[in-house]
Amino acid sequence: MKNLPRWVYVPVLFALALLYVPLLAVAVQSVNASRFGTSWQGFTWNWYGRLFAHEAIGAAAKNTLLVACISTAVSTVLGTCLALGLDRIPWPGRVRRALDILLHLPVITPDILFAAALVVAFGVLRQASSLFDPGLVPMILGHIAFQVAFVALVVRARLATLEPELFEAARDLYAGKRYLFWHVTLPLLLPAVAGGALLAFTLSLDDFIISFFTTGSGSDTLPIYIYGSLRRGLSPEIHALSTLMVLATVALVLGVERLNRTREVT
Amino acid sequence: MGAPGRALEVREVRKRFGAVDVLRGVTLSADPGTFLTLLGPSGCGKTTLLRIVAGLELADSGSVTLGGEDLLAKPAQQRPVNTVFQQYALFPHLTVADNVAFGLRARRIPEADVARKVSEALELLQLGELAVRLPAKLSGGQKQRVALARALVNEPDILLLDEPMSALDAKLRAQVQLELRRLQRRIGRTFVLVTHDQDEALTVSDRILVMREGCIEQAGAPEDVYARPRTRFVAEFLGAANLIEATRDGDACETALGRLEPAEKPGWTRGCLCIRPEKLELSATRPEGANAIEATLEEVVYRGDHVEVFLGVSGLRARAPALNGLARGARVWVRLPAAHLMALEA
Amino acid sequence: MSERELPGLPTAALKNRDGALGARVVWLGELASRRRLFARGGALMGGGMGLILALVALPMLALVALAFATRGTHGEIEWTLTLNNLKRLFGYGILGWSPDILWILSRSVLVAAVTTVLCVAFAFPLAFFVASRPPARRYAWLALIVVPMLTNVVIRAYAWFPLLGMHSPLTKLAQILGFLAADEALYPSALAVYLGQTAINLPFAVLPLYAAVERLDPALIDAARDLYASRWGIFRHAILPQVRAALAVAIVLTFVPALGAFVVPDLLGGARGMLLGNLLQQQFFTARNWPYGAAISLMLVACSVVALWYYGRTQAREAAR
Numbered sequence: 058m059k060n061l062p063r064w065v066y067v068p069v070l071f072a073l074a075l076l077y078v079p080l081l082a083v084a085v086q087s088v089n090a091s092r093f094g095t096s097w098q099g100f101t102w103n104w105y106g107r108l109f110a111h112e113a114i115g116a117a118a119k120n121t122l123l124v125a126c127i128s129t130a131v132s133t134v135l136g137t138c139l140a141l142g143l144d145r146i147p148w149p150g151r152v153r154r155a156l157d158i159l160l161h162l163p164v165i166t167p168d169i170l171f172a173a174a175l176v177v178a179f180g181v182l183r184q185a186s187s188l189f190d191p192g193l194v195p196m197i198l199g200h201i202a203f204q205v206a207f208v209a210l211v212v213r214a215r216l217a218t219l220e221p222e223l224f225e226a227a228r229d230l231y232a233g234k235r236y237l238f239w240h241v242t243l244p245l246l247l248p249a250v251a252g253g254a255l256l257a258f259t260l261s262l263d264d265f266i267i268s269f270f271t272t273g274s275g276s277d278t279l280p281i282y283i284y285g286s287l288r289r290g291l292s293p294e295i296h297a298l299s300t301l302m303v304l305a306t307v308a309l310v311l312g313v314e315r316l317n318r319t320r321e322v323t
Numbered sequence: 324m325g326a327p328g329r330a331l332e333v334r335e336v337r338k339r340f341g342a343v344d345v346l347r348g349v350t351l352s353a354d355p356g357t358f359l360t361l362l363g364p365s366g367c368g369k370t371t372l373l374r375i376v377a378g379l380e381l382a383d384s385g386s387v388t389l390g391g392e393d394l395l396a397k398p399a400q401q402r403p404v405n406t407v408f409q410q411y412a413l414f415p416h417l418t419v420a421d422n423v424a425f426g427l428r429a430r431r432i433p434e435a436d437v438a439r440k441v442s443e444a445l446e447l448l449q450l451g452e453l454a455v456r457l458p459a460k461l462s463g464g465q466k467q468r469v470a471l472a473r474a475l476v477n478e479p480d481i482l483l484l485d486e487p488m489s490a491l492d493a494k495l496r497a498q499v500q501l502e503l504r505r506l507q508r509r510i511g512r513t514f515v516l517v518t519h520d521q522d523e524a525l526t527v528s529d530r531i532l533v534m535r536e537g538c539i540e541q542a543g544a545p546e547d548v549y550a551r552p553r554t555r556f557v558a559e560f561l562g563a564a565n566l567i568e569a570t571r572d573g574d575a576c577e578t579a580l581g582r583l584e585p586a587e588k589p590g591w592t593r594g595c596l597c598i599r600p601e602k603l604e605l606s607a608t609r610p611e612g613a614n615a616i617e618a619t620l621e622e623v624v625y626r627g628d629h630v631e632v633f634l635g636v637s638g639l640r641a642r643a644p645a646l647n648g649l650a651r652g653a654r655v656w657v658r659l660p661a662a663h664l665m666a667l668e669a
Numbered sequence: 670m671s672e673r674e675l676p677g678l679p680t681a682a683l684k685n686r687d688g689a690l691g692a693r694v695v696w697l698g699e700l701a702s703r704r705r706l707f708a709r710g711g712a713l714m715g716g717g718m719g720l721i722l723a724l725v726a727l728p729m730l731a732l733v734a735l736a737f738a739t740r741g742t743h744g745e746i747e748w749t750l751t752l753n754n755l756k757r758l759f760g761y762g763i764l765g766w767s768p769d770i771l772w773i774l775s776r777s778v779l780v781a782a783v784t785t786v787l788c789v790a791f792a793f794p795l796a797f798f799v800a801s802r803p804p805a806r807r808y809a810w811l812a813l814i815v816v817p818m819l820t821n822v823v824i825r826a827y828a829w830f831p832l833l834g835m836h837s838p839l840t841k842l843a844q845i846l847g848f849l850a851a852d853e854a855l856y857p858s859a860l861a862v863y864l865g866q867t868a869i870n871l872p873f874a875v876l877p878l879y880a881a882v883e884r885l886d887p888a889l890i891d892a893a894r895d896l897y898a899s900r901w902g903i904f905r906h907a908i909l910p911q912v913r914a915a916l917a918v919a920i921v922l923t924f925v926p927a928l929g930a931f932v933v934p935d936l937l938g939g940a941r942g943m944l945l946g947n948l949l950q951q952q953f954f955t956a957r958n959w960p961y962g963a964a965i966s967l968m969l970v971a972c973s974v975v976a977l978w979y980y981g982r983t984q985a986r987e988a989a990r
Contacts, residue, residue: 061801062900069798072791075868076817079828086831095836135717142713146706147696150988158981159718163725165921165976167929169946170969173962174728176953177735202724205717221697222412225379228399228698229406230426230473240429244416259819266822266931270953280823287827287936291834299824306819310812381695398700 080303087296094291104293105301114298116275117282124193124268124278125261128200133254135201136208137246143209144216163206172270175199179271191273199267204260208253215249252316259309262302328355328480328513329390331376336385338371338537345371347537348385353481353515353530358507360516362524363534364560369517372534373483376515377406389480400429405474406483410490411466413458419469420445420454426477444476447506463491464499471503475510484516488523500526521561525549533557550599555667558597565603565639566667567596576666579637583659584613589666602663603641605632606656607649614659623651729970735963744957754964770948774968777945780934781927784866785874788923789916791867792874796882799875811879818872826865826936833861833937857939865933873922881915882908914983921976929969945969 087105091098108114143156163171175195182189189195227241243250265280272281279302283295331353338346345368353359361369374380376387378399387394394402405426413422423444427437445451448468458466467487474482487503488496504527507514518524524531525545532542533556541553552558555566567583569576571592575584578596585596609615619635623646632641634657641657649655690704699706739749758774760766799810817825832839833855843849855861885908893907909916931946938944945965952962 061797065794065798068791068794072795072871073813075791075864076814076871079825079832079868080817080820082831083824083828093836094831094834132717135720138713139717142710142715145697146710146713147694147703148707148710154981154984154988156714156718157984158977159721159726161977161980162729162973163721165925165980166725166729166973167926167969169929169931169949170729170732170966170973171725173949173953173966174725174732177731177959177963178724178728180959181731198720198724202720205720209717220410220412222408222410223414225399225698226406226408226412226414227425227429229377229379229404230429230477231400232425232429233400234699236429240425241414245414263819263821270950280821283821283827284823284932284936287823287830291827291830295827296831299821299828302824303816303820307816310816310819314808314812378700379695379698381693381700399695399698 083296084300084303087293087300089293092293094293094296104297107294108297108301111294113277114279114282114294117277117279120193120276121262121278121280124197124200125258128197128204128261129254129258131197132201132204132208132257133250136205136253136257137212137250139205139209140212140216141242144213160206160209163203164210168264168266171203172199172266175202175267176270191271192276193273196268196271196276196278199271200261200264203267204257207260208250208257211253211256212246212249215246219245248316252313255309255313255316259306259313262305262309327478327511329392330354331481331513331515332386332388333372333376334386334388336372336375336387337383338368338375338380339383344537346375346382349534349537349539351532351539351542353513355480355513356511357529358504358514358516358527360518360524360528360531361534362518362521362531362561363540364519366536367534368537369519369534370485373406373485373515373517376481377404377483378402379406403480404483405477405479405481406485407467407470407474407487409486411458411470411487413461413466413469413473415458418455418457419450419461422458422469423450423473423476425473440476444472447475447510448472464495467491467499471506475512479512481513481515484514486518487516488518488520496520496523497526503527524561531561533560535560551665552597553668555595555597558665558667563600563640563642565598565600567598567637569594569596569666580616580639580659582613583664584661585664585666586661587666590668591666595667597665597667598659598663600631600640600642601629602660603639603643604658604660605641605643605646605649606658607647609656610658612658614661614664616657616659618655618657620649620651620653620655623649729973732963732966732970735960736967738960738963740958740960744959746959751960754961755967757961758964773943773948774945777928780862780866780930780944781924783863784870784927785920785924787863787867788870788874789878789919791871792878792919795871795875796878799879800882800885807883811876814872814875817868822869822932823936825869826933829856829861829865829937833858833864856937857942859938859942861937862934862942865937866927866930869930869933870923870927873926874919877915877918877922878912881912885911917979921979925969925972925976928972 086094088100088102089097090101090103139160143153143160148156166174179189179191179195223241223245224237227237232240265284268278269281269284272278277285279298283298286292286295333349333351335348335350336346337344337348349368349372351359361372363369371380375382376394378394378397382395389403394404414425417425420441424437424441427440442451445454448471450465450468450472453461453465453469458469461469467490470487488499491499500523503514507527516524516527528545530542531545531548533540533548535556541548541557548557549562552561552564558564558566567578567580569578569583569589571589571594572582574588575582576589576596583596589596604610616636618639620632621635622633624631624633629642629644630646632643632646633639634641634655639657690702690707692703693700694703694706696706735746736754737750737752739747739751739753741747758770760768760771762770795814799807799814802810831837834840835854837855840849840855843855844851844853849855889907889911890903893903897903897906929946930944931950934942934944935947945968949962949965952958952965
């Protein structure tokens with residue numbers, strides 16, 4: 058793989074430009090003193106300052122974090138259990154394959170269809186309880202439903218690398234079910250569980266459509282707020298907010314990478 | 324000092340995986356303090372038998388008892404039996420000392436005792452300096468010693484070893500075999516080793532059980548099994564052997580080499596005679612007595628401490644300390660001493 | 670055999686009845702009955718699988734059924750079975766036949782297809798590029814590709830506004846070159862949709878291809894270098910067969926989401942750029958016509974099912990190996 062033809066760098070550069078130039082343009086506009094961004098009128102942190110004073114943005118940020126934290130916590134536990142239940146039990150091949158396909162459903166379903174399915178599901182559940190009316194509860198449940206699959210896949214990939222003899226050895230060395238879980242299974246899975254949790258958190262922040270389809274009054278998240286405000290026209294505050302969110306993603310990706318490194322050591 | 328531990332009895336153990344009979348009624352016993360080796364080719368069921376004793380596999384029928392106590396009724400974590408796994412299965416997230424302490428802590432043994440026993444075990448296997456290392460930083464030989472310490476620290480009645488040398492290189496293996504033998508003598512516990520390596524079996528064992536297709540083909544002290552293989556399989560699997568097809572005629576046998584007279588009369592009319600290469604006697608002149616034939620030296624291979632000779636009749640192989648001037652192509656006389664010429668069971 | 674009889678008790682019934690639920694097994698060193706293990710597995714999976722089943726799998730089946738239901742006067746669902754929703758998909762509306770819906774559907778497929786082709790075309794060089802970096806650097810390059818993938822889609826779509834808007838250098842350039850009238854901007858437009866879609870789906874094509882390219886057998890490529898003079902020959906005969914499975918994954922991972930795109934056509938496509946995703950959203954919210962929305966979603970359901978079927982088949986093949 059050492060000697061690539063020179064021309065390969067052209068599409069590579071173009072692709073990276075496709076990915077980053079728009080984001081950079083937003084970042085530049087977020088520190089441009091010009092309100093309408095038609096020309097460069099000097100550097101300012103002004104728009105960032107306004108961001109923190111903005112009530113609607115504050116509320117949306119709170120919702121975003123609330124949804125991300127709760128859904129991540131729940132989906133990490135459920136996803137880890139799901140991976141264990143799928144991988145550590147001698148299911149007959151057919152059952153295992155069916156479960157495996159079901160697990161991949163949220164991963165492979167396009168967002169919009171996933172969201173439409175949620176609308177239908179909550180439409181039915183709403184008949185039973187007002188808890189499922191548009192708002193934070195269905196939004197959080199919707200997030201969990203797709204996060205759980207990702208967490209389970211990450212954890213299961215780790216489980217697959219652990220030799221079964223480790224568990225047999227633990228039994229052979231007098232470990233009961235609990236001791237085995239707390240002293241062997243969980244410590245060995247921890248990097249993957251943490252990685253899955255970070256991924257789930259990122260996915261929750263990244264989501265727009267599922268939140269958009271399940272939101273009610275007062276439960277808008279940051280992406281929904283941005284989407285709504287775009288209809289009223291561009292504003293530098295939105296640029297500032299978006300830049301901060303991209304930076305948050307960068308931080309999370311770096312966190313996952315760090316975890317990957319530690320996993321390699323053990 | 325009487326050997327610690329209790330006697331292991333395995334009776335008529337059977338195991339089937341799908342359509343394959345892995346174990347077809349295996350019976351064996353091990354007195355306390357013996358080094359027992361299950362020797363056989365892969366797929367003969369030796370590892371399955373070991374796993375059944377450890378509680379990592381279920382037997383279809385039969386019994387396994389330890390000092391009269393039924394083992395099969397207990398789950399693995401309640402059996403006074405510990406295993407050294409083929410790939411060692413050290414816990415990668417625990418240090419050497421914590422790996423060794425695992426079995427003690429899992430039984431909630433007071434931490435003071437744990438510390439003492441762990442340091443004794445580390446001492447025994449010369450692992451003291453590695454106590455705080457993680458398994459990923461150990462060499463193959465070190466890993467193996469940790470696995471041994473981790474099992475022995477629990478003072479099991481039986482120590483099971485599943486091909487523990489297969490992950491080591493050939494040079495280290497010979498050394499470790501000796502150490503293992505010494506270790507077993509020193510602590511006097513029962514070791515049950517599974518291997519497909521005949522040298523290893525001969526080196527370490529008090530008793531060898533040669534297994535084939537789920538049955539025990541022959542059991543006995545290493546020298547007995549080697550010197551008196553009962554079947555063709557044992558003769559070929561354990562050491563080199565000259566096998567000679569024969570038809571019985573009275574007390575003697577008719578073979579492609581001519582008329583041969585084994586010391587013991589065979590029980591069959593058509594069968595196989597066997598003689599180890601080092602038992603063949605070569606000479607330039609016709610020797611006294613029966614069982615002598617003339618042959619050509621077809622190939623001579625120099626092996627340092629001995630020479631290996633391929634003779635021009637029936638693929639006969641001989642091994643001699645030196646050839647005293649005999650060279651390839653020479654005509655020699657070969658004697659097959661009756662005492663070493665064995666009739667194999669059909 | 671009851672479970673209380675299990676560990677530590679006499680083994681009168683040791684005989685292993687293969688496959689029977691109550692049969693005892695030793696699994697990962699644990700002695701238990703099959704039934705108990707299955708019960709534990711069910712309990713462990715219950716939460717996660719329950720959510721997926723209740724919120725995704727069953728509702729998707731419900732969508733299929735809904736497509737044959739009727740919209741009541743106030744947007745409620747009436748279970749009068751009808752084919753009208755499907756007929757509407759083929760242009761037969763209340764006001765007679767019109768090609769509008771067919772335009773939207775075919776445009777959606779076209780946009781998804783072109784996006785997929787562009788993504789794969791860029792993903793190959795990117796995958797080779799990252800794989801050609803020193804191993805220690807690869808993580809950083811991959812992170813560079815993953816960061817946009819995990820950035821919110823709304824941000825990534827609207828980020829094109831400043832670049833393609835009325836006052837942007839690119840727009841001015843296009844106006845000077847005569848591609849645009851003086852009062853037109855580069856967005857909303859079909860071009861903007863293609864740019865946005867390609868940028869958003871590109872990482873999904875890169876990651877599977879990179880995983881395959883990194884594992885390429887260099888011996889085969891060297892052999893091909895001897896056999897075929899041209900780089901194309903090497904690519905076609907030595908590389909392509911080795912990355913075919915990953916290519917299929919890349920195509921599925923771009924085409925399926927691209928077909929269901931909502932944000933990009935909504936923000937960058939303008940009123941005339943409506944695609945499947947926008948129509949779906951409209952029917953579920955603005956028009957409150959769930960049965961028709963369900964009918965529209967059938968295409969996406971079919972795509973997902975095909976993708977899952979493909980995944981299941983590769984899994985079964987690997988299992989058979």
